[in-house]
Amino acid sequence: MKKLTWVLGVVLAVALTVGLTSGPATAYRPESRATFNVPKPWGRTVSNYTIVRSIEKAIDNTRPTKRHPRPRIHISTYLMDRSISTAKLIAACRRGVSVRVILDEEIASRPSRRLMAVLNADNVRDRNDDGKADTKPKRGPCDTKLKKKKDKKKDKKGDAKRDGKKDGKKKDGKQKAGKKKSAKDKRAVQRKRKPGPGRPSVKWGKDLSYAKKCEGSCRGVGGNMHSKFFLFSRTGKAQQVVMVSSSNLNRGGALLGWNDMYTIVGRKKSYDEYVRIHRRMTDDVRAGVKKVQFKDGPYVSRFFPMRDANRRNDPTMVDLRKVDCRVGKQRTALHVSMFFWKGVRGNYIASRLLDLAREGCRVNIIYGAPSLQIAERLRNAARARLINLYDSRWDMNGDGVNEVRVHSKYILIKGKYGSQKKTVRVLTGSQNWVAGSLSRGDETTLNIARGKAYKQYIAHWNRVKSHSRRLPYNW
Template sequence: MRRIVLCLVLLCGLVLTSAPAFAYVPKEGGTFNVPPPWGDTEQTYRIIRHVEEAIRQVRPTADDPTPIILISAYLMDRKPSSDALIGACRRGVSVRVILDSGIGTKSAQNLIEVLNGDNPRDTDGDGVLEPPRRGPCNTPLPPPVEEPPPASPRLMPDRVETDALGRELESSTGDWSQKRIVNSLAIPTDSQATWGSDGSYVTQCVGSCRGNANGAGNMHSKFYAMSNSGDARWVSMISSSNLNLGGGEYGWNDLYTTSNRQKTFEGYRQIHREMTEDKPGGGELREVVDGPFTTRFFPMAKATMANDPVLDDLNKIRCRGSSLGRTQVHVSMFGWRGTRGTYLADKVFSLKGQGCAVSVIFGAPSKQMAIYLRQKARATGVPLYNSRWDLTGDDRKELRAHTKYVLVKGAYGDNNTAYEVMTGSANWVDGGLDKGDENTLNISLRSAWTEYKRNWEQIRKHSVRVAGGR
């Protein structure tokens, strides 16, 4: 009897210790990396690992029996990211990926081969799709029931890579030619019939996805959306970072996560579907307002200074009437150039003369814009910080702020106690509104402002003041 009791105690202990101590929920709010030499490995890859872990927690549930993952990224070269998406496909998740560049990396090609393996093919270019030769997530098709499959010296066993514990990571055959990889990217459209039985795909647009039909612009949006992740539903992440090495090591980046907001998630799902079609999107600015969050999707046609939504946001800033003291405006902008960059700079620096406390960090402006920003800072006294560093001594600035955000505390619109964050993938450049695919997020939350202000101060601490500040 004592042995039975002891066994039961041990068994119960095993059951209890094997259960998770807490249910997983993606951390909502801001996530920021700290690039080397100042950040350790965890800090460097904090954003990317946050996305990867959320992907690993997506699976079919009673509430969400057919889950989906939506990825839109300019680059992807990390094997853990590719493995996480492949693992989701194997769990029965529809994984839908749009990339702009970097499809030549091994991680991206492996992902393409796995997710596009069971998609229909058009080998002779006649526009008629042929049955796939592989099963879901690039698994082998079962042999015909009528007769065994014929032996062929060209049939090779699947190459399966494992981790240190012998766990299978990849499902690629490793024998796709570059031409086949590129051709497979053109097959998926907004029709589910082109996604294969697993409902998954990787595609690449010609130029921008929803922009001009002549291929102008590019697909520059960066969002990661999941119909569930752990105990959370409708998870949406918007970021300045891609799932690549540079997103961690070569720049300061930000990401904002929302959960349990179906309206926001459905906005991403609709736009992602339209992007997959790779046709001009009609040209109107698409906007989703969901509580304190306003998500915008670009491009928009006939964009001018008069209808620039970013300038409209800046025009709402009031330097008098704040109930929180002097209205504060903090900018951290990566790309800054051209006519649009000039009029946005003029607006930002003019706020100092109106009584606002203004400070600016730049990442990678054009040479002309860098000169102009210095001139404006000297003329107005606005503190201007250069975040660029040459870490290798080759006269190239490998490290810089890659963030694209504006922070406002004080009087904004008709609110005298506003806390505003304006972030996303879009730079302050010509074509940022009307050519490429971009997504931005405006957040009216004190908690978000506090997180972003802390990040802004951290970037400033590792930048050099080049003008202004009196």
């Protein structure tokens, strides 16, 4: 009886161990939804890092399978100083995942340097882009040791076989008939040499991975690489996962800023387009004059820079011109959460919001880092009871510097928008309201026409408001 009890105990322990170790990897399935963090001092570590850990969980669950032997991760992030994220990306590379990361040139943290050293360890040069490496890799895939090639042992039988087939002759001495390559075959060979938008480059090495810094922006002149999106060909049980965020993979974004992220799952069109833009960023393909925009169901994605952009064709202004403030007795409501806001662009967007307020819209704004001029202008509008204004900034240690503030960049619309009398919209992404974010820097915005997304974002806006100060202070 004791022996039977002992055996049952061992079986139960093994079952529990297997369940704990293999369960999350097989059951994980991200959903199309919004994710938000809560900075200090209001959130604990778990809620501080909600967004970052959501990305890291997707990294952990990206694994090769028989059906998907080479899954891919594409990342574009402005800042990266989190060693845990770096370790997880390196681990993904070493288990056979192709990891492709683009960083801003000003990143100089130890974790980012380590990531670049590992992912670029077996990268090689191909100056003429003929698909053939000009040099041999100095290290193995994902910074592993190079395997020494074993010398082939020659044996008499092998020599005899080679001698018999020398000069392409058969045993009877007759020449083998050579198959002439057609023009179609030659073109196929040429296409194979030159990597297309979806084809990996020989430069990336056998691990098909790299980490790159763009000089200024990747697709613009000057500016910064400021996009924040995270792509997974397959993670857990989900395929074609796109995450668009205001947050970087860094400590400051988790602890000191209110951020948001929206995840799109199973939308092949969206996934393919984000991968295409990532590749163009990798290859430093300059953006054209027209905006890059595409619609996929309830989602509209835009990629910047947009050369020759101005007040008339600025996509944010185009969106705001679609807002109609009154439908009968109802008034359209706008809720804004904006981090960086200044200059000519900041002013004409502010003017449009104030015009909408005068037309009868309910305009509610939380700001994080406006210029002094924009802040004064908005405060005057609040003083006149035209808008509801909130300041998210807090100086927690009394050193004269605001440590905590809103870092998200979104507008929420409920009411009449375009031809729809009663609808909701979420307009989010990485783009601040400054000129460089429009015409020079790499940026991504995402418009969402889903009621569920609006409910999630308006709940977040109200939570941030509860930790902000109503302006002006003399009310």
